[in-house]
Amino acid sequence: RDDVRWDRTRVVMLLMSFVSIGIGWSRIQVRTQRKNSLYRHRLQFESVLRGKRSWSSSETSMNDQKSQSNHGPVVVWFRKGLRIHDNLALASAVKYATQSKSTILPVFTLDPYFLDPEKVGAVRLSFLLESLCDLDLNLKKFGSALLLLKGSPDSVLIDFLQSKNASALYFERDSEPYAKKRDAEIVQLCEKSNVKVFTEHGHTLFDLEYLLKQCTNKKAPSSMPEFLRLMDSVGNPETPLSLERVLGVSNTNEKLDPCLQIPAEYLDSDSFKIPKSLEDDEDLVKSGYRNIDASGAKFKGGESEALLMLESFCKRDSGKAVEQFSKPHTSPCAFDPQSTTGLSAYLKFGCISARRFFHRIVSKAKTQPPVSLVGQLYWREHFYLLGYAHGASFSTMKGNALCRQIDWRTTEEEPDFARAWEEGRTGFPWIDACMRQLRQEGWLHHLARHSVACFLTRGDLWISWEFGQKVFDRYLIDADWSINAANWMWLSCSAFFHQYFRVYSPIAFPKKYDKSGHFVRKYVPELKDIPDKYIYEPWNAPADVQKKAKCVVGIDYPRPIVDHSVASKQNMDRMSIAFAANKESNASTSKTTPPTKRMKKA
Numbered sequence: 001r002d003d004v005r006w007d008r009t010r011v012v013m014l015l016m017s018f019v020s021i022g023i024g025w026s027r028i029q030v031r032t033q034r035k036n037s038l039y040r041h042r043l044q045f046e047s048v049l050r051g052k053r054s055w056s057s058s059e060t061s062m063n064d065q066k067s068q069s070n071h072g073p074v075v076v077w078f079r080k081g082l083r084i085h086d087n088l089a090l091a092s093a094v095k096y097a098t099q100s101k102s103t104i105l106p107v108f109t110l111d112p113y114f115l116d117p118e119k120v121g122a123v124r125l126s127f128l129l130e131s132l133c134d135l136d137l138n139l140k141k142f143g144s145a146l147l148l149l150k151g152s153p154d155s156v157l158i159d160f161l162q163s164k165n166a167s168a169l170y171f172e173r174d175s176e177p178y179a180k181k182r183d184a185e186i187v188q189l190c191e192k193s194n195v196k197v198f199t200e201h202g203h204t205l206f207d208l209e210y211l212l213k214q215c216t217n218k219k220a221p222s223s224m225p226e227f228l229r230l231m232d233s234v235g236n237p238e239t240p241l242s243l244e245r246v247l248g249v250s251n252t253n254e255k256l257d258p259c260l261q262i263p264a265e266y267l268d269s270d271s272f273k274i275p276k277s278l279e280d281d282e283d284l285v286k287s288g289y290r291n292i293d294a295s296g297a298k299f300k301g302g303e304s305e306a307l308l309m310l311e312s313f314c315k316r317d318s319g320k321a322v323e324q325f326s327k328p329h330t331s332p333c334a335f336d337p338q339s340t341t342g343l344s345a346y347l348k349f350g351c352i353s354a355r356r357f358f359h360r361i362v363s364k365a366k367t368q369p370p371v372s373l374v375g376q377l378y379w380r381e382h383f384y385l386l387g388y389a390h391g392a393s394f395s396t397m398k399g400n401a402l403c404r405q406i407d408w409r410t411t412e413e414e415p416d417f418a419r420a421w422e423e424g425r426t427g428f429p430w431i432d433a434c435m436r437q438l439r440q441e442g443w444l445h446h447l448a449r450h451s452v453a454c455f456l457t458r459g460d461l462w463i464s465w466e467f468g469q470k471v472f473d474r475y476l477i478d479a480d481w482s483i484n485a486a487n488w489m490w491l492s493c494s495a496f497f498h499q500y501f502r503v504y505s506p507i508a509f510p511k512k513y514d515k516s517g518h519f520v521r522k523y524v525p526e527l528k529d530i531p532d533k534y535i536y537e538p539w540n541a542p543a544d545v546q547k548k549a550k551c552v553v554g555i556d557y558p559r560p561i562v563d564h565s566v567a568s569k570q571n572m573d574r575m576s577i578a579f580a581a582n583k584e585s586n587a588s589t590s591k592t593t594p595p596t597k598r599m600k601k602a
């Protein structure tokens, strides 16, 4: 009996050890799987951030089974890309929602990070609100609507996704440093909330990561000729998506996809409403947008306006405006209408797709890049690619491999000069008119931007381009991180351009375009009765002429803050020293010897 009992005990012990080995083994397996899965997710996460790929449904969720059964709404997060046409993120979301029989919820987050009049001027914020209202109206035509969420995306967007039990989030990738960081955080938070994330490109002609991969050694070209070779090698961008490919219908009369029908609770709720204007919203007023006049705005925001403007420019001068477009021959003094398309802010906010713009004009143009209209879109693409490749340092002098290190004066060292320039009170009518147009309308012609940028930096005031960049960033409706930084470096001869001996004269330059000073008279009304002869240099007008024009220099209008011929000469000498120092220290990667040949810049 003892033997039998002993055998039973051995069998039980054997069984128990099998069970415990089994449990141990499965624990090891689970741990390994989790480790692999976490590693896989980290890799996916990193490649999404680098824009290499989009998340795909089988890869995003750590709890795939649970997420597959989740048919909660599909949220489309609009940030830029404020349009329906050629919207790749919206198109993918609609496709997903149709297949999973869920509802599309389009949202925009009004991020307090941007709600500061020192960062984003009132004219740009108004343009944004108009663009949002227009998008909302256009979405409503298809049964949907744009819901406004006020607050930081990492809280309001995540709360929204969780409270609505959203199954997926779609958005267009953004290459600006702030946006990249924000999006990385959102992706992580979505992961935790079991919401799948899908991203698409769409702000530029090409996916920037794709373009970068086409460059030798993944090094973005730093000159336009090199960039044009890249464009030749990749060919034209893809044609824009038709409305049918975005929303599944080609017009509002067709039977609309049920996924677009937004539930009435959202339409009835006041909490998602978009303010019609700055004063219309208490929170905006509290953020500092009070008693601010945005009535000077020249352009009305929105996709509808953008498409009309593109069509109207294509028809201007019976099509010749596009056919014969040559940027250096467009006038910086034309204001009604402006001599160029005026589409920059619409491109900045994505109210118009760059691909749509490109394909509308490419077959019409008879001029060639970089001066043609297609060439203008290439400048944009070029600077976007450089900003993407270089990252946050692209908009600073220090730590920027492309940028010459120059001993500029700071605004603390020259506060009066800096303020006079920013406020349009330098005593040079051309510079002041440009700066006042910038502040009133949020827009300036390219050559006007050239003039004021040159004046602030290497031309007259020797103040850092980073200050100019900041002022432009505040007032421009088209303020665009990559484009702004690149152009400021260009104009201050900090990168891309070397001919520091070519300085814009604030007197002779505008005379080429506007002898009688119509532009100055509009934006600097105190000079409106000054005779043509003195309009760009009123300090040279005899005292009786000034008196008769009711504009005495020094009383009614400032005296010039510098003597242009003296200051520009002195600054050329400073530039020559800076170029030599940079060459010596090899701080700048670009060629530092001033070329003798004239270089074309559109």
Ligand SMILES: Cc1cc2nc3c(=O)[nH]c(=O)nc-3n(C[C@H](O)[C@H](O)[C@H](O)COP(=O)(O)OP(=O)(O)OC[C@H]3O[C@@H](n4cnc5c(N)ncnc54)[C@H](O)[C@@H]3O)c2cc1C
Pocket (backbone or CB within 6 Å): 327, 340, 341, 342, 343, 344, 345, 347, 348, 376, 377, 379, 380, 381, 383, 444, 445, 446, 447, 449, 450, 453, 472, 476, 478, 479, 480, 481, 483, 484, 485, 487, 488, 491, 602
């Ligand atoms: C110092 C300085 C700062 C600038 N800052 C900005 C900025 O923040 N945002 C911005 O959009 N443009 C900026 N520009 C470039 C240019 O001046 C504007 O894009 C252009 O004047 C906008 O008018 P438009 O749309 O009528 O141009 P168009 O001549 O009609 O050109 C069509 C589009 O091409 C693009 N484009 C044209 N010129 C350039 C250029 N030089 N670089 C890059 N893209 C270009 C713009 O998207 C523009 O809307 C800056 C230029 C300078 C000199």
